[in-house]
Structures are given as C-alpha cells and as structure tokens.
Amino acid sequence: MIELKGVTKRYGTAVALQPTDLTIPAGQTTALIGPSGCGKSTLLRLLMGLLEPSAGSVSFDGTPVNSHTTQELRRRMGYVIQDGGLFPHLTTAENVLLMAKHLHRAPDAMQKRLADLCALTRFPQEGLTRYPVELSGGQRQRVSLMRALMLEPEVLLLDEPLGALDPLVRAGLQTDLKQIFATLKQTVVLVTHDMGEAGYLGDSIVLLSEGAIVQRGTLDDLRDRPATPYVTQFLNAQRSLVQL
C-alpha cells in the first residue's frame, strides 16, 4: 500500500529519521509507537507528503509521493490529529463536507454519506449544526474522524487521535475505532505513545527510538521475542493496573 525506501529526514544537522524502509500493508492497522521525539510523527507526515524526505522515496499504491502528486494523493487519505484540527468557523457538517463540496460531489450522495458516518462514529445528528467550540473533546475527535472518512480514503492516518482525552472517553473511542476499522477493512496508520492502545488497535506494531525502527511485529512478538533490551524496557515502562 505505502512503501518507504531509505527515507531520511534531517533538519539542518539534526536527524529526525534515519534511513528507513517500511511497508504499510493494506487492510490492516499499523501502529507507530515510541517515546517523544522518536520520529513517529515525522514518519506519518512523510507518508502524507506533509514533509519532504531529505533522502529516499515514499510511494503510495505505486505512485511516488512528491510535491507534484501530494495534493491528489492526500484526497485519497484521511488524517486525524490530536486536537482534531477542526476549523472553528465551520459547523460539524461543514467541516465534514468541506472537501466533498469543494470537489462538487452530488449533494444527495453527500447527505447520505454524512448520515452513514454519524451512525458509524456514533455521533448524534443534532450535533451537525454545532460549531467545534460547542462540542466535547470526544465529539470533536468523532467529527474529525468523520471528516477523514468522508471521501472513503484508501488509508487513514491518525496522529495521537486520543491523546488529549479523558481515560473513560478514550476507552470508549478505542472500542469504537476498533469496530470501525474492522467494518471498513480500513488501512490505518496509527501514531500513539500508549502501548495498550497500540496493542489493542494495531495488527502490527512498529517501535521507534531515536529516529530508527527498533522492531516491527505483533504485541506478542515484541513481548516474547524482543529485538533488543530496549524493547522490553519500553514495554515494562508502560505499567498496567493488572501488574500492580
């Protein structure tokens, strides 16, 4: 689906991402995890063409991602960020429908899709006319998800989408997200710093540290067959109540 070959990102002399090869498989959820500054968000932005690699290449479904192609390619991707990134001057419906209207999609089909998305994301219909400031944090992320899904993207890219939410709201949304991904058979790339979330939602987990991939595998792979002592160290740092 998405291929990275020798992709490197430098800011001046600082290296954000060391030469990296990575394949994002279709129909699965790939979780990128690691501590702050490990390069996981940089990696996600490189996938979308929001950043240009200093070296190497990114391709999306066979098409190279570069300044000529990103605009078109981004319309085939959905993107959700931590605070939702909703435009404050637009209502929920306007936020969700923005691109569809911009591309002059048929109004009937748009309204149908909007209703379907409300159902899928369990967002109340009456919230469609509200502005972002009138929504709760969890609702905002649901709207952001609806907006990302509106044009039926081939891949969904999520950057810490639940990072700013209360634990209860977060747990509820995690459950909903897992169901939505399964229903849509969606290709997803999820950036998170929470191993529980990565293990729960991710079919495979990519652990990064200091701009390089340390290990890729399932949660079991990482737990039972750690590539380096750092993997175990990172997993153990995420204490669960069960262990306490």
Added chain:
Amino acid sequence: MKRASLLLPLLLLLPILTGCASKTIVLGSKKFPESNVLSKIAKRKLEQAGFTVEHKEDLGSTGIVWAALKGGSIAAYPEYTATISQEILKVKGDMSEEAIRAALQKEGIGLGGELGFTDNYGLVMLKSRADALNIHKISDLANHPDLKVGVSHEFLGREDGWKPLATKYGLNVPNTSGIDHSLAYLALKNSQIDLTEAYTTDAEIAEYKLLVLEDDRNYFPKYHAVFVYRLDMPQKAVDALKTLEGTISEDKMIAMNAEAKKTKDYNKAAALYFAGSPNAAMTSSAPEASSPFRVILTLIGQHLALVGSSLFLAILVGVPLGIAASRPGGVSQAILGIVGVIQTIPSLALLALLVPIPFFGISARTAIAALFLYSLLPIVRNTATGLLEIPASLRESAAALGLEPGAQLFKIYLPIASRTILAGIKTSAVINVGTATLAALIGAGGLGQPIIRGISLNDNNTILQGAVPAALLALAVEFGFNLVDRLLIPKGLRLPAPKD
C-alpha cells in the same frame, strides 16, 4: 449584496478620479484670512476680465501651495517677497525683487508687482501706553528696561526673532517671557504685558488700538505682498492681476482682515476693496450662502467619500500585502518596514511630496492617496498577525485534506483570521476619519475645512462645526463596524470559548 457593497466606494471614487479638466483659472491661497481675501479680490478682477475662476482656499502651507503652483494645479496665489526668498528660494538675507523675479523665471513662475502693503513681523504696544511712555520706534525701547515683554515661543526661538533683535537694538529687557500668540493681544489689553510681536496687518492692530513700532534699524525683512503666477497663464489674466498692484494699502488690508474676522466671510471682506468703485454692486454671486446645516452635510458627504474611497483602496491593497507579509522570509520584513515608515511621514510632508506629481496636484486624489497610505499599516499588520496566529495544527489539517493553496487561504485561513483583519480595518477607518481632515489643507474639502478656517480666524464656533461632526463620524464608524463584525465574522468564531 456583497458585490453592491464593493461597488459603492468605487462609485464614490469615480467623480474624484475623472475630475473636471475645463480651462478655468484656479487660484490658491494659504490658510490664513489675508491670503484668502487677496485671492477673493483677484478672483473678482479675473471674473471682470471674463475668466471663469475657481478659488482653492486654505491650502496647507507654503510648501504645498508652491508645489501646487509648480505642478499646475493652481495658476496663481498671493505670496510675500521675503517668504519667496527665504522659504522657497532658500536665500538668507535680503534679495532684490529683480533677483527674485529672475530666479522664479527659471522655474516657469512669474512675479507680479507689489500690491502696496507689507505684512512683516513688527513689535506692537497699546497706542495709549506707547504715547504715555513716548515710544514710537524700536530703538526707543532701549530707554525702558522695565517693560514687560511677552512674545510667542516661536518668535522667541527664531533666527530672525527676539534675541537677535534685542542684540541689534541693544535692548536689555530682563522681563521677557513666552506667551501663546492668540493670548498675547488679551494680555496687552489687560496690561499684563506691554509689548508683543505681531504681523503688521493683523486685524487686532485696529481692534485693540495698537501701535506698530517703527523698525528704524531695518531689522525685520520686508514681506511685500505680491501675486506669483505661472508664466503659461493667459496674458489677459496677468494684466488683470496687474491692475491690483499698488492699490492695497496697509490700512485697507487691516480693515479687510478685520472684516474677515468679524463676518467669517472672505467675499465680504474682499468687497471692501471694491467699495465705492463702479463695480462694487457687482459682487460675486454668493453660492456659499446656503444654510449652515446644508454646508455641514456637504462636508460630511465629502469626508465620507474621502474616507470610503481611501479605505476601500487600502483594503484592496493592504489585505494582499498582509497575506504576503504572513509568509516567512525577507519580503515580510520589507513590507512591514515600508508601511511602518510611511506612517512616520508627517502629513504635511506627505502632501507636499504628492502635490507636485501631475496626476495628484491640489485635488481629492492627493488626499485619497495620502489617506490610503496612512490606512495601510493597521490593515497589513493585522492581516499578517491574524494569519500567523492560526495554529499549525489547523494549517496542517487544511493541507492534509488536499485543498489547493488558494482554497486553503480563502476557505480556511482568511475566515479564521477575519476578526483580526476586521479589527485592523476598523482601526484604519477610525484613524482615517480623523486624518481626513488634512484633505482641507489641499483644498479637497471635508470636515477639515471648517476646522482650518476656524483656526485661522481664531473662531471656536467654526472649528466645532468641523470637529463635532468628525468626532460623531468616528463614533458612527466604530459602531457601524461592530455591525459589520456580526455579518462578516463567522459565528463559530464569535461563540464564547467553552469552560473546562
């Protein structure tokens, strides 16, 4: 609806831009009564000679009137010989009329003959007091070191002011103080001071029964009143102005200045010149005799046209400049630097820079251009700030959706920055209402007209006729923009922030 609101300022602009280009003779005069009255007299003389004449009253300063004459916006105006040599030709000391005439000739300007009076600096005392002390000449003052002298701060500091004068006449008057010129006459009358400086044709000289002390050592330069005119003015018009030479005595001028001060009507004052002559009855038509309310309404209309069209242009140019200034790089610094520097140019200097440019001249165009330039900074700065304040996450979201850069700007960034941008436009508009009073300095009308005239006539009523509507207008603009805010700022941005 939106389109119509864009068109309106354009329509207001049209008559100003097209202007009228007929072959009337345009006279100018500076913003003090004597200059205005002299041009009124010349106007009637020229009309009697068969010309159509337009008179631009109360023009800002020597620099502006001179620039207007050289640029061809006006054909002639009354001036003083020493002003020409010192301020225009920048020659120190005395200069003969022949020398002045030759110097002006090179600039395409003609110098008329003396009108018959001088308007110099002079020292004045109450006539009764001077007689009692037996003082007639400045040199007599040397015998009276106990006199109380009150002169304007300007005169106290000038190179041709009090100190060199005291040196030249060997005066030692320890009791010398600075006093506001408009208060000096009152202080004389109440015997708080004995002596002050005056212009020798001030109306107050007759009003307060003052004696102008004879300048027996020729200290003050002589300011002979003359007309200066463009050499391309029709010969017949030059001849008509020539008939004024040697016909206006000092006493006559003082009387006319007093009449102007009393009636606030330069035409009436000028009529004194013609009194007794066979043409006296043929006073000029009185188009200015409409009701004061009408006059103020007209001035408000002119004022709004100036503010509206300059603000419209400033928005048209300022918002794109602000967008450019919100981008990283040196261009941004350059734009903000330049519009900032424009703001520091004093308005008289900016007008004097614009007036000589042929397209501008003495016209509303110049005023609009100046107001436009002064309006830029708040609009440019607020547009740039509003855009820069948009969180990076929103910019990234807009880009991630696959919106083209243009669509990102118009659908996302500008609406989000609208509150800040409108605040800048509002600031510009309110400042503009105040600044637009400067238009009167170049004869472009507006509420500055009564303000300037009132200041030169020392008449508070006239000043208030301009100042009060201008202040009300500023309030109305503020109020009007609050309504515009409700229309243009998206509702989602006006809702109160959620409580956590």
